[in-house]
Amino acid sequence: MFSYKLGLEYAKELDQNDVLATYRKQFCIPTNEHGEPLIYMTGNSLGLQPKITKTYVEKELNDWATLGVEGHTQGETPWLPYHELLTKNMAKVVGAKPIEVVVMNTLTTNLHLMMVSFYRPTTSRYKILIESDAFPSDRYAVESQLRHHGFDEKEGVILWQSREGEALLCYEDLETIMAAHGDEIALIMIGGVNYYTGQYFDLKRIAQLGHKYGCMVGFDCAHGAGNVNLNLHDSGADFAVWCTYKYLNSGPGSLAGCFVHERHAYNKELNRFTGWWSHNKQTRFNMRDDFDQLPGAEGWQLSNPPILSMAAIRASLDMFGGVGMHALTEKSKQLTGYFEFLLQQLGDHTINIITPKNPEERGCQLSIQVMNADKRLHTKLTKAGVLSDWREPDVIRCAPVPLYNSFMDVYLLVEKLKVILNDK
Structure with a gap:
């Protein structure tokens, strides 16, 4: 089990010590109208695009253009x-x-x-x-x-x-x-x-x-x-x-x-x-x-x-x-554990995490119920720059994915949620 601390500097420290941190730079991160990266927490609906994907796809497009049907048997990666x-x-x-x-x-x-x-x-x-x-x-x-x-x-x-x-x-x-x-x-x-x-x-x-x-x-x-x-x-x-x-x-x-x-x-x-x-x-x-x-x-x-x-x-x-699944799941446990810790430290009795508390019984997901909330809460979170999932009737589903989500993402998400909840 991991132990966590509050504060911005601690989130930065976690990212600095993250052995997978460099992988974030290998993905296309969506941005807002000002070109600022959004906090993307919807990997359990659609994962982000690796930057190398374009190269892989373009290679097959080029083989199609230059080889035609022969691409099935020729080229570096024949299609058959x-x-x-x-x-x-x-x-x-x-x-x-x-x-x-x-x-x-x-x-x-x-x-x-x-x-x-x-x-x-x-x-x-x-x-x-x-x-x-x-x-x-x-x-x-x-x-x-x-x-x-x-x-x-x-x-x-x-x-x-x-x-x-x-x-x-x-x-x-x-x-x-x-x-x-x-x-x-x-x-x-x-x-x-x-x-x-x-x-x-x-x-x-x-x-x-x-x-x-x-x-x-x-x-x-x-x-x-x-x-x-x-x-x-x-x-x-x-x-x-x-x-x-x-x-x-x-x-x-x-x-x-x-x-x-x-x-x-x-x-x-x-x-x-x-x-x-x-x-x-x-x-x-x-x-x-x-x-x-x-x-x-x-x-x-x-x-x-x-x-x-x-x-x-x-x-x-x-x-x-x-990367390997072991490294991914280890960071996943840290991300969700940190996320859970920050939500608990809000001290808001209206928040209920319905995802299992045992890290071995969940992946990189926390499903958050907020008492008496409806989709307007999710809409406000989206406007604040957080892309998460709304699942009827009352759950905000967040997936801090270890390949491209940072501990800072988690910290900022909870800070934005705190502001929204305090503004009820």
Whole structure:
């Protein structure tokens, strides 16, 4: 645990001692109309652009301009195997083996592809368990899968709910649900880090519990990839999906990632939707061969990938490969700990931090409730130069990202919030 002090000079001292401080200069920081940098705390919605991204993308644009179709096989980074350039670093980010990871499609598309394979309902075992305040797209996806298989989407969803008056979920309640309904549940599909509270779940504990009752287990790690140590392989989860435009800084709407545990790598009996990019690479262009499925996560690909989006992802992942998740998570704990300390020192009884107090149970996020506040508070904070997220009904969500947020950012945010609260 870290101990903190008040004051501007201490914030400066923390930045001076920060081994990752130089990375901030490698990102494009948004500014106000006067050219002054904004305090950017929305990395869990859209990560900032690394300055090297333009170089990576322009290289592929230049190859397209000069090589045309030959760019698929010629040049320094041929396009046909381009996705393989991302695999090693992405696997490190999510704690997986390279055979278990592929970058493809978008987040909810990958979730549906995974459910084609891992949600195999029967008349007696067909229900899907999700957290009660799951990200809306997850809920919509599982409900539509239930409808697709002929089940009622409301009756077929089991919710892991928080206790009355509490924001966080308790594992004991999940165990109670499984004891009562485990033989009815075909799939457990949980957000690895809850988008609203920032609660980072024990993925291994959930996977072991689900498998104990014969369920398949998957995670939506959109708010976890590049944020926390997911350790997907060791978790034992059957699958996981995530986007890359939040903590992985790949640009708006960029491609997503997918994990399939290696125990499923060579199982050709798993039902799946297929396309020519999941076919054997050696014979893919023979065109008339019968389908020959690739092993591992690559075997869930459908189409050849958009290279310009992959180039942006590669730029960020190369940076992650140089930093490492351990260094990132250590600074994350310091940033959120300092943030929490400053908020507590305000002595304002109207402030409630709903994110877990234990640094091991959260990433670089604090979700702040202010009693009797509405979105006008968030609007004032925005006008004061702080870009944060407003999440209905009453939460300001802030993500001090270790790659580009400073301790001074945190200090100034709390100072601005203090002024706004005192001006009520």
